[in-house]
Amino acid sequence: MKPSNNQADTQLSKQLSNQLSTQFGTKLSDSLLLPQVATATLELIINKALSLNNKSLSFATVAQKTLMLELAELSFPLCFTVDNTSSPVVIIVRSTIECSDCSIKTSVSTLKKLKANQSLTQLIKQDELDVSGDIKIAQQFANIAQSLEIDWQTELAKHLGDVPTHKLLQFGNKITKSLLATGKQLEADISEYLVHEKRLVVTSSQINAFNQQTKDAASKVDSLSARIDKLVANIAGKQ
């Protein structure tokens, strides 16, 4: 006989509560409420960024959906829920294990690779990324993050004034350009070394072989020299 919906719900709740009993353990980060400090800070930053955004963003497909991110570097998960019950739309950040429509288990370094457009499937195959649930939700969250368009100059000018903001951004642009140029030069030098010069550089096995050959030649010269000395001595004895 199939269990009724109520029985199934009850069983699910029991399983969840068992998981939560573990969560209710005495972890130091829990006692210090570090996950709550982190989620409150993240929530503030994300919603501030959303309020400064100039581009219209569509949240319809992710309304009330939750994305869970488990980073190897963090001892607690991060859950992002889109709330569209009030205007403007806000994103709520929590640290809980029983909330997600899509969950991603990964590390910060893998997220950087994802940003650098490394193939998603390749990272999953390499076990660097574990996705469960509706992957479209993760993609839509990523799209929203990439679509954010914030006019930092206008926002900064509201606090600092027009002239200091202009000077600050000019200085910032100069530094950025110089850093980018240095980076590009470094990248070019390294790639030139790898493509051209690395081929010409003698390897350690080649050096070892050369040393061995030199030793062999020296011992041959020594034995030849000894033979010549012996012959010279024989000739001198006969005379």
Added chain:
Amino acid sequence: MSPTDQNSQASDLSTTPHTSVDADNESTTHFGYKTIEKDDKISMVAGVFHSVAKQYDVMNDLMSFGIHRLWKRFTIDASGVRPGNKVLDLAGGTGDLTAKFSKLVGREGKVILADINSSMLNVGRDKLRDKGLVQNIEYVQANAEYLPFEENTFDIVTIAFGLRNVTDKDKALRSIYSVLKPGGRLLVLEFSKPEHELLNKAYDFYSFNILPKMGELVAKDGESYQYLAESIRMHPDQETLKDMMEKAGFEQTSFKNLTGGVVALHKGYKF
């Protein structure tokens, strides 16, 4: 009784274990350290909260150095709330938990903010409406001992910093149990007993010497904050409250001490 007398009494009683469930006599109960008639407690507690309602949020931030926000966040995280859930925020006061739950249950869900005190309920309603939270919140003036809801109604019931003010806590827990759906959970966030003796002493000093003065300065009501300190000491400790929840029918009960046990979050399920 002069403030000095009250303080000396407080110091004597502050070492009393937090195990008192209710006063020994069935017709009496505690109001802070005072033993009073049960029938009088509701009006006396009401007097306290009518008096502090308008300054409640400011005082919470001041007294806890803002940490109450993190305790409430922890409660939300532990609740496992999902879109479509029906949540009862009992003794919800100025609606901090309701505001968050309202965003998480979405348009399909519902949050009931219930409080016995009309002043607190009014402050909470005004605050949430000012935040634009109107779609899925209802306001009910209710006594936790006699909840005016059908059996098996809610997925989650929370009571944050409210249970210690309830006259008959066992009755309230039974009433909460009955309105929870099977599989539903109760979360009780309440002041409790600090785990370390040193912290306990520092906490006592803060509660009985600084807190009432802060209340006098900001809310112009030192007595209410004296009551707050006393009611915390008279509230059952972690293990006693867990036992009370089990007696009321809750299963898989557990608690988590926060900030060294100054506050504890108790959790129990109805199966």
